[in-house]
Amino acid sequence: MDCPDKATIVDERIDRILTQYRESPNLIGIIRRDLNELADIIVTSCSMPSEFDILSAVGDQLTLVGKRLGWPRCHCICVPVPVFGFECASPDPNQPIVGLCEDGVWAGCQEAGDGDICLDDDETYRRYLLARRYQARQLWDIDSLQAAARHVWGDAARVVSMGGGRVAIQPGRVLTSLEEIQLPVAFRVLPLAPGITPHLSSEVGEIFGFGSGWGGLCDGSTWLCPQEFNPYICA
Structure with missing residues (x-):
């Protein structure tokens, strides 16, 4: 303006x-x-309206934008405790497996706790708010879910309908340690329709399949092996 x-x-x-x-x-x-x-x-x-533009607001102004969208900076999440074991299948995102000398505990010996995680970085928070728009408007279609996931993780993110009220969400790249911790918050902000069970796919690159949009058998594509992910439970 x-x-x-x-x-x-x-x-x-x-x-x-x-x-x-x-x-x-x-x-x-x-x-x-x-x-x-x-x-x-x-x-x-x-000049005041531009200070509260979701694309350019920073600091307290962006925090106020988030409050209007019903999405604060800080969220209470379950903090899973790594357990000792051997990985024989795709890892359970709600229950990380570690080696004997990697500060894990025996399964069942300690329950997960909870703690607050805050999206202090403005650019990270902005990505979540852009995804929140779809949820706030109750846009439950697969294209909206795809767009929201790309706001959170980037253009490589992908969403695949698994049928039967299930959907696989693939960030499409290796997540940082901080992004791994933020996964419960990320899944909460995505526009997942009531009754839809989300699954996390950790595969990077194309997914093998037949037809347009899928990877081939001999080009390095991987099988789609997502694990159910519940962003609210403490495993």
């Missing part, structure tokens, strides 16, 4: 003064002073 020039605002109003009053410099001075104060308010308020 182009904001008006302060001098232009004042001069336009001064030009409207009737001729018989223009011969009084004192009156003109009083009017000009008051107009300058009003012009300051007009110019300042003009």
Whole structure:
């Protein structure tokens, strides 16, 4: 938005003064002073909407945008405790498996806890808010879910309908350790229709399949082997 020039605002109003009053410099001075104060308010308020644009807002302004969308910066999540074991299939995202000397515990010996995670980084928070728009508008179609996932993880993210009320969500790249921790928050912000069970696919690259949009058998494509992911339970 182009904001008006302060001098232009004042001069336009001064030009409207009737001729018989223009011969009084004192009156003109009083009017000009008051107009300058009003012009300051007009110019300042003009730039305010852009400070709350979801694409450019930062800091407290972006936090307020998030509150209007019903998506605060901080969320309470379950923190899974890694357990000792051997991976013989695709890993369960709700129950990480670690080696004997990697600070794990025996299964059943310690329950997962909970803790707060905050999206302090503005760009990370912005991506989540862009995804939240689809959820807030109750856009439950697969294309909206695909678009929201790409806001969170980037253009490589992919969504595959598995039928039977199940959907596989593939970030499409190796996640950072922080992004792994944020997975419960990410799945909560995605526009998943009520009754749809989300699954997490950790595969990177094309998924093997037949027809347009799928990878081939000999081009490095991987099988789709997603694991059910519940962003609310403490495993």
